[in-house]
Amino acid sequence: MREVRVRFAPSPTGALHIGGVRTALYNYLLARQFGGTMILRVEDTDQTRFVPGAEEYILKSLEWVGIKIDEGIGVGGPHAPYRQSERKSMYMQYALQLINDGHAYYAFDTEQELEAMRERLKTAGVASPQYNSITRTQMRNSLTLPEDEVRALLDASTPYVIRLKVPRKEEVRLNDLIRGWVMVHSSQIDDKVLMKSDGMPTYHLANVVDDYLMKISHVIRGEEWLPSAPLHVLLYKYLGWENEMPQFAHLPLLLKPDGNGKLSKRDADQLGFPIFPLTWKDPNTGDVAVGYKESGYLPDALINFLAFLGWNPGTTQEIFSMEELIKTFSIERIGKAGTKFDIHKAQWFNQQYLRAKPDAELANYLLESLEQENIECSFEKATQIAVLMKERATFPKDFWAQGKFFFHAPTQFEESVVSKKWNDDAVKVLTAFKDAVVTAEAFDANVAKATLEHVTSTLGIGTGKIMQALRVSLTGAGAGPDLMMIMEIIGKNEVVTRIDYALQNIKVKVA
């Protein structure tokens, strides 16, 4: 097997889509598994769509999820430069070679002429008009124009493009690693533009030339490229690179969670989940899209989730570290069908990864939130809270979001709990409990529990009946972690103060 060299080749036209991250991941896994090379190349041949900051964003995103680039943008390498705009001068020679070999030609048609041709064909009943082996005979190109006129036009710097001369009748075959043999008839491929009039190559030429020059062994990319893959095969053939042609693997697309269609930013916005790894501010519109990182997703969890979107190991194991993924991954086990994107699964993975973290790390998450709120808290106390909250957290920010009551006494009490559980018995027990706590010498969870049980049994009221009331008086809510531990953490004085406040501010609704 030849040396594995794969590439992730995004266009810097905006933030990196989550589907792009998956594509990068699969490339990376293959490279690592075979001790190969992961290359990052930027395909910025369309200068009109260039977005400032996009390239840096892509770099940061890959770094955050733990995909390391061995060669290319940001790290350099033997095939530098890795930005296609900077490789501009390298492409023309190959286009010229194709012309010399009779596989390409100059075309001088203006936009208006092309438009007129399409109109003409449409009115004649052709659904999708193409510049191809038939129509090119009626256009202004080096195949129809006399040689000296072509030279004259070129000498006069007339704008032109170079088009591939696709044969009229030929079966183009391609063995995709995921889909098997894909056959396309050349009559369905149009004479694609290879060099644009601004001197830049199109995707097709640049991609093939760079993959060849960079000795790419596997092209792993989205399914949207499958229709143009036969064209690329033709290009390799005409350029004389058939033996160096990489293997292709076209990944199934990520689909909308509900309904149909390709997953888009719009869907993500509507359903309230991130679509970009990192928060992205669109430099043109100023719109801000919150990223996975900022939403509290852990990079390992996101990677695990993404890896399973279209791939599975064939076993029941679901939690995979990057290392395990590298060992287990295989292109053969990538599915063919499009995958609906389900954010619930991502949340589940996040929860799993969060729980697996050491307590100290969890405590730090809480401490970070507290710092932003300007609240002092010892590491020990934060750890205690984190341990208590662990089982109910999905995101790091949950420790604060669901544990505010540890630091702020409630001033509002959950209505439904109050109306159902706040009654005369509750008031009696809370009053007695509070008085008992005041006199307690040492106070911790055990003392709290013993005290409460003593009070309830003395009064002859079931403990279960008033627990909710006690909880709401201490935390404001009807649900939460172990109450006795909460009391230990907030401390004796706070317990007394909070119960007092609740007693004075909650009216008895039910007798």
Place this chain on the structure above:
RNA sequence: GGUCCGUUCGUCUAGGGGUUAGGACACCAGAUUUUCAUUCUGGUAACACGGGUUCGAUUCCCGUACGGACUACCA
């Protein structure tokens, strides 16, 4: 419209000529828990349809339907 790709529980999927069609998420129920969550146990739920081939098809073949991608001097 044309070309190409696809179709197993609601979702992600395993499987593959003869299986009680397996797992996970979600959902529901029960148990545990002072509540919620966790945990445990159990449950509902799928081979798109029609023809072949075959003793037998969810699995192979062909159609149909449905879905998706592509159809630019964008990638």
